[in-house]
Amino acid sequence: MRILTPKKIGCCFGVNRAVKLTEEALSKGVPAYITGELVHNDTITRKLSERGLREVKSINDVKGGTLIIRAHGISPEERAKVETKRIEIVDATCPIVRQAQIAAKKLEEEGYQVLIVGDKDHAEIKGILGHLSDKALVVANHKEVDQAKLKYKVGLIFQTTHSVELCRDVVAEVMRVAHEIKIINTICADIRKRQEDAVKLAQEVDLMIVVGSHHSSNTLKLKKLCHKYNKNTIQIENSKDLKPAELKGVKSVGIIGGASTPDILIEEVKKKLRKIGRK
Template sequence: MKIVLAKHIGFCGGVNRAMETALKTAKNSSSEQVYMLGHIVHNKDVVEKISKAGVIVTDNIKKIKTGILIIRSHGATPEIFEKAKTQKLKVVDATCPIVAKAQNIAKRLKDEGYQVIVLGDRNHDEVKGIVGATKNTAIVVSKPKEVQSLKNLNKVGLIVQTTQNIKNFINTASALLPISSELRIYNTLCKIVDLRQKEADLLAKKVDLVLVIGSFKSANTKQLTTISKNTGVKTHQIERASQLKKHWFNAIKKVGVVTGTSTPEWVIKDVVSELTKIGKGLE
């Protein structure tokens, strides 16, 4: 059984930067407790490593009395930064630069009088941060059909969650054109995420089965799984090697492997090692 790895796997630059920032902050802050509001990324293995380094994860900033607060890669709302300032917490901002750019564009559009529309998952922390940058005036849609219910649109600014699918973005923009007097479109998609999605599509057409490695809570990983399944190829998503099932690979000659941007290298190595063992056992 041949194993084919996608060219771009493992951490993206934004996740790697957030990871290094968190570990460095924890190492150099022995006299102060380091906190993080929510998990650094949607990956259990990465979260465990951060926790072992001494970073405490909390879901409420009010629970932090003193110390250092790390803003994770998904970013945060302006209210969080204000509360941190009020509580006199030291803030280390590990927001992905691409996410920060989307927040800045959203704020600028709002300040210039545009109705901001965000294409994405309204429950995702990244989207919450972008909406917060508009003082919670942005409208969130997840697909083109949801645009049809919007009325009386004058000046509209469209931006997109960094991990969305390019086709969904283009179709949403097209749906907005006929109902907007003025439409400004900003492509805030992460180029690395877009590249991985294209690789997943191409790889899926060349193999018998695609294995997607990454958290079930990861937006970009779920997109890869959807893209692969849409090609018609057998597709399985796992978070770690222990979730592999031998019967998946019966009569499979070629396996393609793609990963989310928050999937660590050590998890990928474990999966590939186990795949190799399974392949030899099927010979």
């Protein structure tokens, strides 16, 4: 059985940075809190929890110690609330997400109606919306574009982990109405490269495996993208999810991980594939 992976696997820069900052905070021996997952990966979440990171429902639940700001960022309103407390702040917001926040505000200040392509319920999008004075439009794909709500001057940004293909379709739909469009490409370069690698691999193998959490936005999009080019695509969180029956008759396997999937999980999947292949 041939096992193919991209040259670069493992977590992206933003995830590695967030984990490093959190581990440094935990090493100081003071209570550390976070309002949700640092990144969307159960293995990372579990390991940080074992080291003492405590997840709370609200900033109001933090009474002291250190607050870790998630990689997805927060709104200025939430930031102001944190700064009124006598606690240390460790800002693990991904620099690419921060750029998206700045881009959205810039478009608004230039008089554009801001349209964000992404998941309206995602923490990153909520944080970006919090940086705006006016209500922005948020769509996941071109089918959600309501032309009646569009103005003639529209500025677009994208969730940093969104699918490039989906974004192209949204732009085409907006062009039907808007007379002036300004686009700031806020999709992370690492994400774009993963998507390109995924498409290439999916077309070369019998089975495509996407490794990552089932509640990771970028991993879910990778799976959807791979499935478009290879119907025999599955998503697993780790090697334990891999079933021998799924490999029946398979001579080549492609593996790719989401931006928050540690390289050790990819290696474990490769190891199990080799073990199954020897039977």
